[in-house]
Amino acid sequence: xxxxxxxxxxxxxxxxxxxxxxxxxxxxxxxxxxxxxxxxxxxxxxxxxxxxxxxxxxxxxxxxxxxxxxxxxxxxxxxxxxxxxxxxxxxxxxxxxxxxxxxxxxxxxxxxxxxxxxxxxxxxxxxxxxxxxxxxxxxxxxxxxxxxxxxxxxxxxxxxxxxxxxxxxxxxxxxxxxxxxxxxxxxxxxxxxxxxxxxxxxxxxxxxxxxxxxxxxxxxxxxxxxxxxxxxxxxxxxxxxxxxxxxxxxxxxxxxxxxxxxxxxxxxxxxxxxxxxxxxxxxxxxxxxxxxxxxxxxxxxxxxxxxxxxxxxxxxxxxxxxxxx
Amino acid sequence: xxxxxxxxxxxxxxxxxxxxxxxxxxxxxxxxxxxxxxxxxxxxxxxxxxxxxxxxxxxxxxxxxxxxxxxxxxxxxxxxxxxxxxxxxxxxxxxxxxxxxxxxxxxxxxxxxxxxxxxxxxxxxxxxxxxxxxxxxxxxxxxxxxxxxxxxxxxxxxxxxxxxxxxxxxxxxxxxxxxxxxxxxxxxxxxxxxxxxxxxxxxxxxxxxxxxxxxxxxxxxxxxxxxxxxxxxxxxxxxxxxxxxxxxxxxxxxxxxxxxxxxxxxxxxxxxxxxxxxxxxxxxxxxxxxxxxxxxxxxxxxxxxxxxxxxxxxxxxxxxxxxxx
Numbered sequence: 001x002x003x004x005x006x007x008x009x010x011x012x013x014x015x016x017x018x019x020x021x022x023x024x025x026x027x028x029x030x031x032x033x034x035x036x037x038x039x040x041x042x043x044x045x046x047x048x049x050x051x052x053x054x055x056x057x058x059x060x061x062x063x064x065x066x067x068x069x070x071x072x073x074x075x076x077x078x079x080x081x082x083x084x085x086x087x088x089x090x091x092x093x094x095x096x097x098x099x100x101x102x103x104x105x106x107x108x109x110x111x112x113x114x115x116x117x118x119x120x121x122x123x124x125x126x127x128x129x130x131x132x133x134x135x136x137x138x139x140x141x142x143x144x145x146x147x148x149x150x151x152x153x154x155x156x157x158x159x160x161x162x163x164x165x166x167x168x169x170x171x172x173x174x175x176x177x178x179x180x181x182x183x184x185x186x187x188x189x190x191x192x193x194x195x196x197x198x199x200x201x202x203x204x205x206x207x208x209x210x211x212x213x214x215x216x217x218x219x220x221x222x223x224x225x226x227x228x229x230x231x232x233x234x235x236x237x238x239x240x241x242x243x244x245x246x247x248x249x250x251x252x253x254x255x256x257x258x259x260x261x262x263x264x265x266x267x268x269x270x271x272x273x274x275x276x277x278x279x280x281x282x283x284x285x286x287x288x289x290x291x292x293x294x295x296x297x298x299x300x301x302x303x304x305x306x307x308x309x310x311x312x313x314x315x316x317x318x319x320x321x322x323x324x325x
Numbered sequence: 326x327x328x329x330x331x332x333x334x335x336x337x338x339x340x341x342x343x344x345x346x347x348x349x350x351x352x353x354x355x356x357x358x359x360x361x362x363x364x365x366x367x368x369x370x371x372x373x374x375x376x377x378x379x380x381x382x383x384x385x386x387x388x389x390x391x392x393x394x395x396x397x398x399x400x401x402x403x404x405x406x407x408x409x410x411x412x413x414x415x416x417x418x419x420x421x422x423x424x425x426x427x428x429x430x431x432x433x434x435x436x437x438x439x440x441x442x443x444x445x446x447x448x449x450x451x452x453x454x455x456x457x458x459x460x461x462x463x464x465x466x467x468x469x470x471x472x473x474x475x476x477x478x479x480x481x482x483x484x485x486x487x488x489x490x491x492x493x494x495x496x497x498x499x500x501x502x503x504x505x506x507x508x509x510x511x512x513x514x515x516x517x518x519x520x521x522x523x524x525x526x527x528x529x530x531x532x533x534x535x536x537x538x539x540x541x542x543x544x545x546x547x548x549x550x551x552x553x554x555x556x557x558x559x560x561x562x563x564x565x566x567x568x569x570x571x572x573x574x575x576x577x578x579x580x581x582x583x584x585x586x587x588x589x590x591x592x593x594x595x596x597x598x599x600x601x602x603x604x605x606x607x608x609x610x611x612x613x614x615x616x617x618x619x620x621x622x623x624x625x626x627x628x629x630x631x632x633x634x635x636x637x638x639x640x641x642x643x644x645x646x647x648x649x650x
Contacts, residue, residue, distance in 0.1 A: 061502075125562065137499055141507050174462055174550035177386075182466050182547040206551045207558035222507040223551050225499035226531040226544075230552045233532035234559040237450065242567065 001030065003286075003306050004087045006078040007037030008057040009094025011293045014041040017093070020299035021045060024307075031307055034081065036074040052077060058094050060292065064101030075099060079106050082285040088310035089286035091277070091302050093294040100138055100280055100289065107283040110315065112322045115139055115146045116282030117153060118221065118289075120228060121162075125211045132158050132167075132216045133209070136228040138280060139221030144187035147171065147218050149322070151197060153281050154216035156321040160312045166199055167215035172223060173203035184220065276301030279309060281318065286310050326355065328611075328631050329412045331403040332362030333382040334419025336618045339366040342418070345624035346370060349632075356632055359406065361399040377402060383419050385617065389426030400424060404431050407610040413635035414611030416602070416627050418619040425463055425605055425614065432608040435640065437647045440464055440471045441607030442478060443546065443614075445553060446487075450536045457483050457492075457541045458534070461553040463605060464546030469512035472496065472543050474647070476522060478606050479541035481646040485637045491524055492540035497548060498528035509545060601626030604634060606643065611635050 007017040014037050021033055025048055035045055039053040056073035058066070067076055075094050082090045083106050092099045100118065109116055117135035124131050132154045135142065142150070151169045158167035171188055173181040180203055181189065192200045201214070206227060209217055219227065247253065276298065280287040286309040290302035332342040339362050346358055350373055357374065360367055364378040381398035383391070392401055400419050407415045408431050417424045425443065434441055442460035449456050457479045460467065467475070476494045483492035496513055498506040503514065505528055517525045526539070531552060534542055544552065572578065601623065605612040611634040615627035 125565070140499065140505075172551060174465065174547050180465075185547075206553075206555035207561070209555065210558055210562045219551075222499050222510075223548055226497060226548050227551050227555045228531075230531035230534065230555045231559045233535055234556045235563060236532070237535045238560060238563045240450070 001307070001310055002032040002034065002087050003089040003091065003303070003310060004034045004036060004052075004078045004081045005303065006074045006090065006092035006094055006099075007035050007042060008054070008074040009060065009092065009292075010290070010299075011060075011093075012295060014038065016294060016296045017299055018042060018044050019296035020294075020303060021049065023296065024300050024303045025049065028307065033303070034087065036078045036081070038074075052081075054078075058098050060095050062095045062098040064098060064105060067095070067098040067102040068105060075102060076106075079103050079287075082287075083107055087285075089288065089306035091288045091290060091299075091306045093277075093290035093292055093299060093302070096137075096289055096292070100287070103280055103283055103285070103287045107285045107287070109282055110284055110319050110322070113153075113282040113318070114149055115142060116280050117150050118224075119154070119157060119279045119281050122210060122231075130162060131209065131212075131214050132162075133224060133228065134216075134218060134281065135221040136219075136224035136278065137221050141222060142184070142220035144184055144191050147184065147188035147220065148191045148195065148197070150218045151192065151200065151216065152321060153318055154218060155199060156317050157281060157314065158215040160314060160317045161308060162215070164215045168201050168213050169197065169199045169216040169218065170201050170204035170212070170214045172206060172209070172217050172219035172227065174205070176203050176205055176208075178202060188218075276303075276305040279305065281314070284315060286314065326632070326635055327357040327359065327412050328414040328416065328628070328635060329359045329361060329403045329406045330628065331399045331415065331417035331419055331424075332360050332367060333379070333399040334385065334417065334617075335615070335624075336385075336418075337620055339363065341619060341621045342624055343367060343369050344621035345619075345628060346374065348621065349625050349628045350374065353632070358628070359412065361403045361406070363399075377406075379403075383423050385420050387420045387423040389423060389430060392420070392423040392427040393430065400427060401431075404428050404612075407612075408432055412610075414613065414631035416613045416615060416624070416631045418602075418615035418617055418624060418627070421462075421614055421617070425612070428605055428608055428610070428612040432610045432612070434607055435609055435644050435647070438478075438607040438643070439474055440467065441605050442475050443549070444479070444482060444604045444606050447535060447556075455487060456534065456537075456539050457487075458549060458553065459541075459543060459606065460546040461544075461549035461603065462546050466547060467509070467545035469509055469516050472509065472513035472545065473516045473520065473522070475543045476517065476525065476541065477646060478643055479543060480524060481642050482606060482639065483540040485639060485642045486633060487540070489540045493526050493538050494522065494524045494541040494543065495526050495529035495537070495539045497531060497534070497542050497544035497552070499530070501528050501530055501533075503527060513543075601628075601630040604630065606639070609640060611639060 007014040034050040036052040054074040056070045058075040118138040119134040121130035158164045277290040288306040332339040359375040361377040379399040381395045383400040443463040444459040446455035483489045602615040613631040
């Protein structure tokens, strides 16, 4: 199995990516990684993996058009190598918009896929259980038909990546009862019913997203982006409040020393870095977007996600799954 | 100044409301409260405030039609008393849908208001500073024109209730740059620009909602509901993780004893109970919805909010403000 890594464009530059690749390869001998970027920044990788030189770096705010013009950029080259079929997956921590739209343009949607979706697995109250949220930002709006298809894609992801045999699928809405929702959600609800969609459990409110029996929660990309970032912001905000609480005085500082292991476990649970990144599902290839601010540990997790998805053969699973639905 | 309180329909029944009214009246002699409900449950209030008997209780899941039929319900009677003009505000912890739609039907929108909006003030990183979010759930969808008007309503709220002279107004979006957003948000952005809306600062991402210079953040009711409840759910989820962290062992329990004051401050900051409730802005009267699970302290805060809004004469401020925009 071979995957390609874009080494450039992240906030921490290529050193974080180089360190991540070295660490990952030390632990896994069933994977070949090709790294694309300025070769003079990748010398530490020589002898360990293939290096492809690329002279341009896609700027953080670049859109699709700009990336498509930058044919000697690490991002364009990396995505294009997946298109050739030789590589199963691509990982980048560069411009989100540029990366996702370049991947969509170059790799094209899987036959039958109306829109690809950005997927993020979220922690839940149940230890080890993740809930798959999609779309969290690949689209600015989605039709009811697209929301129906996201249900199928999410279900396949939950089944083949998390081994949930019969995933519970919900629609994110402003109330749990049937009949709640935006006009699009109401129509999507009806489509799920008409399709007798296996595992469809109805609407779910955002407050129960992390504490329910949901394996998959479907929403349009705009709502999903607000939910994802709202949750991230709240977690960070509360993290700051906790720190302040521990810094109050010498006694509370001692208290911190006594509880820090538990506090660390909590931070890890809520830390997006441990999830490794978001995946664009629905295109012909495994596309993993690591956070722009990825450090080596975070990027290593993103490589792990790409490796897992490629091993699960998720692209073919979606292809077959959509045909049989 | 007179306000009316619906004593029925909350998860904790009338005793919580009775206790809240008694506590509030002890501290404030510039307010008269009339309480509506089953009079045999309100005997503790005799001699302290006016009691209006109402034999019916609106069920928690009741919609507008059901409340409009239940003319002898405490909720219908309470809202109707504001309609008469004798009362400035109404507070209820009963059915959200029933209460908001009954208030809209009976009190009618302020002249010129396209849609009323549910408003919740959110805590921010800056101590004491609140950010006004609207709409967080009165509507299932909103037009760009409605999003523009929400900006005006939110600005007036921030100015007259929080004394922010020049409130910063943002549109919630999936990216900060101009051009980001759902189709509705993009159009609303243009309307704000065309109107040369004073204090309009552009788009804001959900992750910065609690840590920015925003005084007002405008969004449609569906998105707002997902944001509000997602934040609430995350805060609760993290609260649970913190508790678990402190319960790990005897040392961490000692740690808790040493830090609990700080932890309590944090919980209070994130606790919706301390904000007292959500307000329906845009109708002819102050309408405050306390949480269904309100205890006495929470309901007392809701009364305080109603008292503050009525004192700020917010209904007339919105009326005048919309004329001059």
